[in-house]
Amino acid sequence: MVDYLWNTQSPLQKALVPGRHGAAGAHVGVTLNEVRDIVLVQVMARRGKAADAAKAAKKLFGIEAPATPKAVTGKTATLIWSGPDQFTVIAPRTDEASQLAAMVQVFAGSASLSDQSDGRCLIRVSGPRGRDAIAKFSSLDLHDLAFPVGAAANTSVDHTAVNLWREANGADGHPVYNMLVFTSFADSLWHTVVDSSLEYGVEAASARAA
Amino acid sequence: MRIACPFCGERENGEFTYLGDASPKRPNFAVDSGESPEGVEDAFYDYVYLRDNVAGYMREYWYHGGGCRSWLIAERNTVTHEFRSVTAAPGVGAAKPVQAGE
Numbered sequence: 273m274v275d276y277l278w279n280t281q282s283p284l285q286k287a288l289v290p291g292r293h294g295a296a297g298a299h300v301g302v303t304l305n306e307v308r309d310i311v312l313v314q315v316m317a318r319r320g321k322a323a324d325a326a327k328a329a330k331k332l333f334g335i336e337a338p339a340t341p342k343a344v345t346g347k348t349a350t351l352i353w354s355g356p357d358q359f360t361v362i363a364p365r366t367d368e369a370s371q372l373a374a375m376v377q378v379f380a381g382s383a384s385l386s387d388q389s390d391g392r393c394l395i396r397v398s399g400p401r402g403r404d405a406i407a408k409f410s411s412l413d414l415h416d417l418a419f420p421v422g423a424a425a426n427t428s429v430d431h432t433a434v435n436l437w438r439e440a441n442g443a444d445g446h447p448v449y450n451m452l453v454f455t456s457f458a459d460s461l462w463h464t465v466v467d468s469s470l471e472y473g474v475e476a477a478s479a480r481a482a
Numbered sequence: 483m484r485i486a487c488p489f490c491g492e493r494e495n496g497e498f499t500y501l502g503d504a505s506p507k508r509p510n511f512a513v514d515s516g517e518s519p520e521g522v523e524d525a526f527y528d529y530v531y532l533r534d535n536v537a538g539y540m541r542e543y544w545y546h547g548g549g550c551r552s553w554l555i556a557e558r559n560t561v562t563h564e565f566r567s568v569t570a571a572p573g574v575g576a577a578k579p580v581q582a583g584e
Contacts, residue, residue: 317576325576341490355550356489356575411494425490428497428548 282306282478283393283455287462290477294470301401301472304465307394309365310481312452313375314386317357324382325357332378333361343424343437343450352424352437352452360435360452364481365389392435393458394481395465398448401472406449408468412436414449421447430464432457486568489550497548503533504541504555504571537561543571 282288284306295301315337317325329337335346338353349363363371372387379385397406403414409429413419424437435452442448453461466474483495509525511517517525534540537560544554553571558564 319576322576356552356570358576411496426549426551427490427493431548433548 282308283458284462284478287459287466288476288478291475293466293474293476295473297473299473300475301399302397302405302469302474303399303402304462304469304474304476305396305398306462306478307396307450307481308478310389310394311361311363311365311368311371312388312392312394313361313372314354314388315359315361315375315379315383316355316386317383318381321382322357325379328378328382329359332374338424341424341426342422343439344422345439350439352435354426354435360388362394362452391455392452393455395451395453395458395462396448397451397465397469398442398444398446399472399475400444400446401469402449403447405465405469405472406436409464410436414447416447429453429461432461434461483563485544485546485554485556485565487546487549487552487554488568488570489552490546493546493549497546498554499545499547501543501545501553504543506533539566544568 288306292300315325315329326337326339329335329351333346333349333351335344335351337351337359338344341353343350343352349361352360352362354360361375365371368389375385407414410427412425412427419425419438421438421440424435427434427436429451432453437450439448439450451461451465466476484492485495485498486492506529509522509529511522511525539557539559542556542558544556546552546554552574554568555571556568557566559566
């Protein structure tokens with residue numbers, strides 16, 4: 273019998289090379305982070321139970337689940353709209369089993385849950401030129417008026433489904449965008465993002481979700 | 483061509499897939515309706531195969547697979563590609579129950 277060693281690794285194990293890339297100089301235009309150790313659950317309200325699911329989300333997370341393409345951040349989790357009567361819950365991984373158990377309990381009967389924690393890869397794009405880099409491969413209008421803090425979108429990048437949302441501006445005052453992508457497409461998307469960012473100077477790293 | 487998804491807003495047409503005419507309704511015969519087998523066959527033949535070739539506005543199914551993954555019904559002018567309206571197809575989302583025959 274073969275003994276398997278289940279070696280868990282990042283989908284960006286090969287693609288992500290930490291450090292400085294692209295345009296030389298002291299100035300970093302785009303900061304790219306792979307955000308690791310997340311708990312990610314897709315919540316889809318059952319037929320006729322959309323209001324109950326929203327109530328359950330409010331009870332567990334203390335925030336209103338988004339009914340339009342928005343990302344709402346509470347104390348313990350961020351809820352990202354992902355379609356009519358469905359949203360994605362993302363939280364830093366603390367104790368995954370109890371985090372999931374709490375959701376199973378509160379959404380029982382009102383929504384179907386699907387654990388995507390290891391199914392998606394989260395890439396965070398920030399820095400003064402982050403928006404310019406994304407604009408090269410996304411057809412979304414990312415202007416402050418069209419895509420302000422808290423805006424979210426399900427969209428296609430390079431024929432790949434991506435959940436994109438904008439969180440609060442970084443400490444440098446520049447926008448911060450999050451991109452959720454299927455793990456098997458993460459490598460490809462990462463290269464797209466890096467290639468778009470090279471001319472601005474890139475700082476790449478892998479970080480734990482906080 | 484840009485399509486205004488009622489959920490996501492205006493997006494490029496590459497995110498959408500076209501299905502076709504949204505007007506045919508599936509024939510629905512009661513067991514004892516008295517309809518002849520030929521009549522039933524004709525009705526289904528019409529429903530499955532026969533389509534109008536409209537020059538102007540027609541109701542069409544579009545699927546927003548590159549976005550919210552919802553089926554939509556759009557009124558599009560086949561001559562100018564102008565969209566008059568885009569609405570959710572019946573049964574999209576969990577809020578409304580699906581009507582029989584939709």
